[in-house]
Amino acid sequence: MSAFPPRLPEQPIFYPVTTEEYAVKIARDWNVPQSGSGFVTQFQVRRDFLSRYDVQDAGGKAHREYWIPAEELEAFNAAIVGKIEVVREFR
Secondary structure, eight states: OOSOOOOOTTOOEEOOBSOHHHHHHIIIIIIHHHHSOEEEEEEEEOHHHHTTSOEEESSSTTSEEEOEEGGGHHHHHHTEEEEEEEEEEEO
16 A cells, blocks of 8 residues: 545544554554444655654653644655554454
8 A cells, every 4th residue: 555545524633653563553452343344554744744744642651653734635645655464453
């Protein structure tokens, strides 16, 4: 996979997180109960793109994420270096 899909109308923000630990928590503890599955991805984004955004604290140092407006997701995808890899899967 080389890009994230467009956000749904009720999803105005894309929230890439900064650690695998936080991504696992979201995938396993939130996504599985809500939708039946959760995935942890790993990817790299050009620093010059990410430097436009502040890292947000979403509940402590272990819960840090970027807030990318949905209308900027295409630019975010263009700033991804290489492929997006699924590194964990929960059902």
